[in-house]
Amino acid sequence: MSAFSSLGKTLKEAFQRFLASPSADRNAVEELVRGVQRSLLVADVRVELVSKLSERIKERALAEKLPPGVSRKDHVAKIVYEELTSLLGRKPVKLSPDGKKPYVVMLLGIQGTGKTTTAAKLANYLKTSGYKVGVVCADTYRPAAYVQLQQLLKPRGVEVYGEPGVSDPVEIARRGVEFFRTMGVDFIIVDTAGRHRSQEELMDEMRRLGKAIQPDENILVIDGTIGQQAGVHAAAFHEAAPVGSIIITKLDTSAKGGGALSAVAETGAVVKFIGVGEAVEDFEPFNPGGYVASLLGMPDIESLVERVRTAEVEMDEERMKTILTGRFTLEDMVSQLSSLTKLGPLKKILGKLSLPGMDALSDTEFEKAEERIKKWTAVVKSMTAKEKQEPAIIDSSRIRRIARGAGVSERDVRELLKSFQASRKMMKDRKIRQILRQGRGRA
Ligand SMILES: Nc1nc2c(ncn2[C@@H]2O[C@H](COP(=O)(O)OP(=O)(O)OP(=O)(O)O)[C@@H](O)[C@H]2O)c(=O)[nH]1
Ligand SMILES: [Mg+2]
Structure with missing residues (x-):
């Protein structure tokens, strides 16, 4: 399905x-x-x-x-x-050993979300990607979990470690990880119990297990059928787990997958995989762009998007030329700035241009600059056509009106006007124009 x-x-x-x-x-x-x-x-x-x-x-x-x-x-x-x-x-980071061997992954989640199934799916996925994988079954509440994992994974060449009859999951996990470490596997996946557990108990067990086996990555398994409630789980997990990503399961059975995915995204957590069926193969890496392309029924939409973006950059080049002649309007300046931020975080873009002095700027300074560009865009939007053409007519009463319309302070409006005058003056300087042209040639 x-x-x-x-x-x-x-x-x-x-x-x-x-x-x-x-x-x-x-x-x-x-x-x-x-x-x-x-x-x-x-x-x-x-x-x-x-x-x-x-x-x-x-x-x-x-x-x-x-x-x-x-x-x-x-x-x-x-x-x-x-x-x-x-x-x-966001585009998720791939699950990779990152030069660490073994890379220990611990799966957590409340009862019935699909941890054990997901442990098998993830093991199979990594195995078919060419890694050597071991699975530790640390679920002491449900003896069948160990048998289930063995049945699924033995035929696929993945070994499962378990200790039927032993009641301390922390001990099993510790010994299981040690067992696979000496075997020299690339990935160790630890399946944990979810039965009879409140969120607090779950977090507590996660901490105890975490202390014992020091996982490189904790992965929270969330049942996608709970829809936007998934956000609450993701947020709680994010507070408790130092390294974390998320797998959302059962996206095949419910209409609420979009709610689960968007709610998790809102918390800033990263969804790395999704479960799309009961079989071991019903599992895929999650990528928002690819997912949307399938949702829209247009698998090649990404190439269309690329084409439009290229045309937009060309349009910006035109605008840049106007700016380089020193004959640009307020609107030109602000839309040039905001189209810059649309290409990605300001830091990354300016980094690519390798401008001198950029390394010295901190992340907060970049964030402030991005914030300012957003404000300026709003300011220009609340100006009349005449004001945009002739900023000189903007007096204090106009500033007040514009600030109110844009939902910013009057200082923000004044700052934009000052910066516009300064840029225009600067661009009229032949030497500066020459330097900028050369800089663009290099970038
Ligand atoms: N349709 C569908 N069913 C799934 C998916 N993932 C898991 N399931 C089913 O969900 C049920 C519970 O799965 P388990 O893997 O046992 O869940 P668990 O989190 O290990 O459960 P506990 O260990 O008892 O907490 C099983 O019937 C699975 O077949 C999925 O992506 N799609
Ligand atoms: Mg289980």
């Missing part, structure tokens, strides 16, 4: 209807947004998240300038893809 059957159906229909519509006009965009809303609400995505996301899609689809050679439809498709992808979280 596919992981996308439930959330996917309505979303895919709405998206395909949009692609087939004769024009991507306001009506078509609004209808698409309504379809996206409906499917996300059915998937148990938080109402606030849904309304924020649909506002953003609408606003961007209607306000963003169309890059040359890009159809309105492709542009909207890209926006929908980007917004859904960011709803479902």
Whole structure:
């Protein structure tokens, strides 16, 4: 069964209807947004998240300038893809031994979430990726877990360690990890018990086991059918576990997978894998972009997105040229700055340009700069056309009005105006223009 059957159906229909519509006009965009809303609400995505996301899609689809050679439809498709992808979280880091051998992974989660099944799935996944893997069964409540793991994994060439009859899971885990360490495996996966446990007891056992075997990565296993409740689990786990990632299971059986994924993403936690069925093979690495592509029924959407982004960068080049001549408007400056941040975190982009002095800037300084760009974008939006053309007419009463409209302080507005004047003056300097041109040639 596919992981996308439930959330996917309505979303895919709405998206395909949009692609087939004769024009991507306001009506078509609004209808698409309504379809996206409906499917996300059915998937148990938080109402606030849904309304924020649909506002953003609408606003961007209607306000963003169309890059040359890009159809309105492709542009909207890209926006929908980007917004859904960011709803479902960051691009996860791969599970890799990172030069550590063995790399110890401990699976945790409340009863019945799918830990034991996931231990088998993950072991099989790593084994087929070419690693030597061992599984430790530290579940003392359910003797059948050990048998279950052996039955699943022996035929697949993965050894399972267990001590039937022994009642202390910490001792079993310790000896199991030692056993596989001497065997020289790449990965050790430790399955733990979930029975009769409150969240607090679970966290406590996690800490005791953690102290004993020092896992390199704790992975919380969450049942995807609980929808947005998954966020609460992820947040609690994040506080208790030093290293952590998440696996969401049963995405094949419930319509609520989108709610679970978005709620977990909201906490900043990383989902590394998803479970999409009961069989050992029903398991895949999670990647928000790929997941959205399948949801939309458009596996090649990423190449469309790439194409639109390239056109956008070209459009920015044009704007950059205007800036380099020193004849740019307030809008030019702010949109140039904000399109910079759209390409990724400011630090990364400026890092690539290898500008002198950048290394000295701290992360907070970069965050502040990003914050300022956001504020400035809002400021320019609440200006009248005339004010944008002729900033000189902006007096204190206009500043007050603009600040209120943008939801920022008057100081923010003054700062933008000052910075605009300074940049314009600077760009009129021939020497500086020359340096910038050379810098761009190098980057
Ligand atoms: N459809 C579906 N079923 C799953 C998935 N993952 C686990 N299950 C089922 O969920 C049930 C519980 O799985 P277990 O792996 O035993 O869960 P557990 O967390 O180890 O349970 P305890 O050890 O008792 O806490 C089993 O019937 C599994 O087949 C999945 O991705 N999809
Ligand atoms: Mg189990």
